[in-house]
Amino acid sequence: MALDCAAAIVKVGVLLFLKMLLLPLLLGIWLDASTLSLFGSSVNERILYAGKDLFGSILLHWVAGITFMLIVTVSVLQLREVTHPDLLASIIRPQEPQPDLLGNLLQESGTTHAKRMVLSLCIYAALLSIHVWLPARLLVALGIGRHLPFFRPKFWFLFLPQLQVPVELLVFHLSMLAFLEKYKNHIGEMQHYWLVFICRWMGLTDHVLPQEVEKFELVGIRPVFIKDSIDEPPPLVNGDVDDIDNAASAFSTEKESEKIVDLSPIRKLSWRQKPTYSVDPFWRKLISMKNEPTDEFIMANIHMVPSVEPALYKVGTTKRSGKRVLDSSKSFIKLPTGPYTVDGPVPPPPFIDCASSSDNSASSSNLDPNLLPTTIGAFRLKRRVKNKRKMGAERSPSAVSDSYIIEFWREVTGKQISRPPEGWDDLGVGGAEIQGRWSWGNERKSEIEQSVAQRTTFLKARNGRSYQSLMGSMLLMLKMMLLVTLSWLATMIIACAALSGPLFVGRFIFFLLRVPDSYVHDSLGFVIGGGILFPMIGKVAQALGGGPRVESPSLGRSILNWAAAFRRPGSFGKICVLAQATILWFVVSPLLLGLLYDLCLVKSRDWFAGKEALIDITSFFLSWGTGSLFLNLWAALCYVGAFTKEFWAAIGVGIGGANVLNNQNDLAGADVAGRENAVNDARNAGAGIVPGEQNRHVMKWQGENGHIARSFEIFWAALRNWEWDKVDGVTLLKECTIPIARQLSIALLSPLLAYVGFLALYRVVSGGRDAVGIVLPIVGFVEKGVYQMFLFRSFAFTVLAIQLAVAFQYPLQKWFQAAHKAARDDRYLVGEILMNYASGREQ
Known part of the structure; x- marks a missing residue:
């Protein structure tokens, strides 16, 4: 027993080492x-x-x-769900829950694990060669790699590199896990959007993507019996009689009678000549082609609808399982087992249709080889009885010859099915039937998969056998090769953009902030650039195209439609309000904020000493860019309500990792209770500030109902949809842009005026002498540029501190009152019996 336990421990340890340590390490070395x-x-x-x-x-x-490995696995699983289920669903195994991972490792043999690991290694190595090695050779050959910042990294080590590098790698790994877990469906949406675009352009939609069945079209007929097959096919529209009332069938159980159609029983009637009805061998051949393509075989052996006649369509119906069928369609048609001789004036119906209570057609057809399914590939079969007698003639053996025909209705595809479905990767809700993903093996198919139209195959079929027709399939093969090449090229471009795009943005931000090149750290720049770039791309894509799940015009068509929809505003005042708000937001406020940043953090002591130019055009525009960055970043944070407790509770930053919804309710309740307590304390203390009003003043900038959000909605409505009537001067000017510009003007001009006034006063006191520095106690001699820079920045930080204190006076007052109350309670021993010593001494 102990030996078995030791062997199991060794087996699990070796497998975990090979799969979780050695395989990723080998792939990492190959990547390098x-x-x-x-x-x-x-x-x-x-x-x-x-x-x-x-x-x-x-x-x-x-x-x-x-x-x-993670990126490849997620991308392949998403691609499995995006393409038609006939392409990859039976090849790629979906992700399944592993409640007993160690048990599965122990149950399977070492040979099985070795085969899987070798297969995985081969697949990863092939994909690495195609998507990493080959693009790397191409980028080096074209000289593009040296212009991409990701391949020319810059690092700044704050402390020992042997400690900083592992910490950053650990943070990156955990962040990548969280990122893929949350946004992996967006990878599938990108794949879906790309395939919809490229397949529509190349005419490959029916071959690659899943589509809905819009309706059914009658394409042809085929008589059931050989005797009828030599007669002229009857018309398709007039004179059809669907008569099954006189049909008789014998079944072993009532359940089978609801599922199978019996063709064999025929009434024996008295005829002068006894014709023999034999089943057409075509139907036996069609039944035997269960696992072979049948569409070409059917089209080559049925009587096609004449092209001169109008096309016949039926919308059909949808079963509870999701499968699209004809109205009152049955599951099977049971053919007779042999030839039959018919007596009497009227031949009986040779078969009847019967509905199936289940969709397990494969098992039923395997039990009886005479069962003809009514759903074969893209075709739906329906029985029809055609009476050939003349109008007004009596039924007689010489005048009646009932023809029994089966109609072939082919699927007409509709719109594409949006993939991947929402929540398809939730392993805790069930299998494919509930998740909506494509089934694997013997899994029960979901309603979405049951409703998918039959895919048009790449290879043609003739006489029931698949082969590649060189001349007929050459164009299709060229299209597929072009599709694969363009998809590979698009993957390479997206990978380069995803790796280098955030670094471009991050380094540009470092440039705006005037960070020295030796302090640029690309890891931080990638995080900053990604946090700015990816949400912007998502918003722009959503605004222009509506996402991959929405049918929308192209980008060029959207721009033309936007320009064509332009209409002049109703009044000149609307334009003035919008122009003033635009100038204040995009010019004045960024410039004030950027100059304040420049003076407080960028300007050197030489500039304050007068050794550099007072106004520099380059520095001026950089200051405007820096101010624009900070202003719009603050506005974005206000728009999402990042300065509220509810925002952090919504993203899962709860106390002790508790439930997010409970945290939100607790925070809301605590906030209400705290506000009520503050109101009562203020009333008891006779305070003049009403906490509710002050709290609304602080919160008026946050969230979707704040000043920032409402101003943005006005800008968007006016410039995107030309809705000039929504331009509101109160919201744009008095509540948003003017207060911001006023506060920034105070923050810049107040310390500047104080600084200039102090220097003027010092010049008056010193008699106009321009000293190179001053001597301070303890510090000693301080250069002119140093003390002037310190003086201005002291004024600036003082003004900023006053502005922040005024803006957050209510929270500061709450903190002060709480501290005062705690000190008072501790001082006077709340809960104890107090004695008035003065009164006692007088007595």
Whole structure:
């Protein structure tokens, strides 16, 4: 027993080491080797770095490998759900819950694990070669790699690199896990959007993407019996009699009678000549082609509808399972087992249709080879009885010859099905039937999968056998090769943009902030750039296209429609209000904020000493850019309500990791209770500030109902939809842009005026002498530029502190009252019996 436990422990440890440590490490090393030339590095440099920091090198390659595995796995699983289920659903195994992971590892043999690991390694290696090694060679050959910032990284180590690198890699790995878990469906949406666009352009939608069944079109007929097959096919529209009342069938159970149609029983009537009805061999052949393509075989062997006649369509109906069928459609048609001789003036109905209580057609057809399914590929079959007698003639053996025909209705595809479905990757809700993903193996199909139209195959079929017709399929093969090439190129472009785009934005922000190049850290720049770039791209894509789930015009068509919808405003005052708000928001306020930042954090002591130009055009525009960055960043944070407790509770920052909704309710209740207590305390103390009013004053900028959000909605309505009547001067000017510009003017001009006044006073006191510095106690001699810079920044920080104190006077007052109350309670011993010592002495 102890030996078995030890063997199980060793087996689990070896498997975890191979799958979770060795495989990602190997992939990371291969990734590094594939991109060495792209990073402008060499093997010797990598060896030297490993010798200097072995743990950091191993961890770096492991994180790179595991990240590659995660991205590949998520992308492949998303692609499985985006394409038609006939393409990848039976090849790629979906993600399944593993409640007993260790048990599964122990139950399966070592050979099985080895085969899976080798297969996974081969798949990852192939994808790495296609999507990493080959693009790296292409970028190096074209000289594009040296212009992408991701391949020319810059790092600044705040402390020991052997400690900082592992910490950053750990944070990156955890962040990547959270990012993929939350936004992995967006990868599938991007794949869906791309495939919809490119397949529509190349005419491959019916081959690649899942589509709904809009209706059914009658394409042809085929008689059931050989005798009828030599007669002229009857007309399709007039004279059809669907008569099954006289049909008779024998079934073993009542359940079978509801599922199977029996063709065999025929009434024996007296005829002068006894014709023999034999089933057409076409139907036996069609039944036998269960796992072979049948569409081409059907189209080649049925009597097609004449092109001169108008097309016949039926909308059909949808079963509870989601499958699209014809109205009153049955599941099977049971053919007779042999030829029959018919007596009597009227031949009986040779078969009847019967509805199936289930969709398990495969098992039923396997039990009886005479069962003909009414759903075969893209076709729906329906029985029809055609009477050939002349109008007004009596039924007689010589005048009646009933023809039994089966109609073939083909699917007419409709719009594309939006993929992937919402919540398809939730492993805790059930299988494919509930999740909406494509089924795997013997899983029960979901309603979405049941409703998918039949895909048009890439290879043609003739006589029931698939083969590649060189001349007929050449154009299709060229299209598929072009689709694969363009998809590979799009993947490479998106990968380069996702890696280098945030770094471009992050380095540009460092440039606006005037951070020295030696202090630029690309890890921080990537986070800042990604936090700005990705939400902007999402908002722009949503505004222009409505996302991949919405049918919308192209970008060029949207711009033309926007320009064509322009209409002049009703009054000139609307234009003036909008122009004033635009100038205040995009010119004045950013310039004031940027100049304040420049004077407080950028200008050197030489500038304050007068050794540099007072006004520099480059610095002026950089100040405006910095102010625009800070102003719009603050506005975005106000728009989402980032300065409220509810915002942080909504994203899961709860106390002790409790439930988010409970946290929100607790925070709301605590806020209401705290506000009521504050009101009571203020009333008892006779305070002049009403807490409710002050709280509304603080919160008026936050959230979707704040001044920022309402002003943005006005800008958007006026400039995007030309809704000039929504322009409101009170909201745009008095409540938003003018207060912001006024506060920024106070923050810049107040310390500037105080600084200039102090220097003028000092010049008067010193008799107009321009000293190179001053002597201070303890400090000693201080240069002119240093003390003037310190003087201005002291004034500036003092003014900012006063402005913040005024803006947050209510929270500060609450904190002061709480501290005062705690000190008072501690001083006077609340809860104890107090004695008036003065009164006691007098007595």
